[in-house]
Amino acid sequence: MLMLTITWLSMITMVALLPKKMLWPLSISMALIVSMFSITWFYQQNAQLSSNWLYTDGLSNPLLILTCWLYPLTLLASQSKMIKQPTPHQRVYMINLTILQIFTLLAFASSTLIMFFIMFEASLIPTVIIITNWGAQERRTQAGSYLLFYSMIASAPLITYLLFLYDNMHHLSLQMMTSSPQQTQFTALLWTTINLAFLVKMPMYGLHLWLPKAHVEAPIAGSMILAGTLLKLGGYGILRLANFLPMCLCSSKILYIIIAGILVPTMLCLRQTDLKSLIAMSSVSHMNVVILASIINTPTSTSAALMLMITHGLTSSALFCLTNTMYERTHTRTMALLRGSLLIFQLLALWWLLPLMFNMALPPSPNSIGEMLFMTSVLPLSHYTFIIISLGMITTAAYTLYIMLSTRDLPQNHLKTLPPIQIREHLLLALHALPLLLIIPNPELILP
């Protein structure tokens, strides 16, 4: 505990004090050390109460490790864009990123629900600052305020329910709650109202309007963290409360929306022109799968939800990095203008292929393990659901091909003179692919 505090605080002081010349290389290597340190710590802490403040178990450990892993990668990805800005801006940017990571880590590792809630909300502040201050286009203020107001309004019922719960039980400790599951089932309407904060964050289909905006406007590190860890805060919240707040699956119209949310975004992906908003849309579809899996709330579906969250965090973050790599060279994300770019960046085509195949859950990727677990837990629920979700998988394959084909055509003239891909970018993508490949032979690392 003390060790972790010291390492993360030293990261902030390092960033604030390092000389200008060495700022990026040293802080990235420092971030790598800090995150590896935290990863070993969390890994050894498996299913133990560590202190009064922190509680980690099989559900939060993989998410904590994912958050730590992505932290140096976000710095690595934003280097080329930020290095052109004045040095104080760079420092403030890195400190804000670090604080965002600390809030996320504390949210995943907190021992009481109320602390989880506070950290969940606190992580909004640096996110909005990063989007509105360092975003790419003029509409970033609008995107930031969408994100802020959607999340704040939706969290009002949750805090009310938590206070009510505290009144009844006189504690909100996670450890005591997981040992005493609730028997009565909640009606769908009540469940949705209480979980609204998480459903907006995930986002559930219909509440997702802030997500494509935020992704399109955010700088690359913002997109990576948003897709990689912040969306998972919502999933973690639902899974945490699932034991205590089971939903009655009997008469729930809300399920129709969620099932539509698996199929419809994949179809919308086929109509997108902007690469970044396409990836954001595909995240919506994947996250609705996670919501449905956590509502079903059997051991299999919980494992599926966790597996899908981890793999989606890595895959979509890799896809955003790839989009950014193209964007930095061509200054466009419009797919019609990117036509043929992969014939120029031959090696990049391989890097595109891997996350795209993982994103569409091609066996033997870990994503496919998650999908299989999910499908087996859906089948007893209803046959129509099963069919609709299978259709969703087919359209997923379709938009994957759409991305591949639209970037492969004959190169256009404006793409002929572009700077080559740097080693930094290869390293970035390799570090995304490595954990995904490592999970394939050891899926039990993630299953709780």
Ligand SMILES: *[C@@H]1O[C@H](CO)[C@@H](O)[C@H](O)[C@H]1NC(C)=O
């Ligand atoms: C985060 O960024 C904002 C805007 O530049 C800045 O005012 C603030 O001081 C930063 N936060 C920290 C802790 O440096």
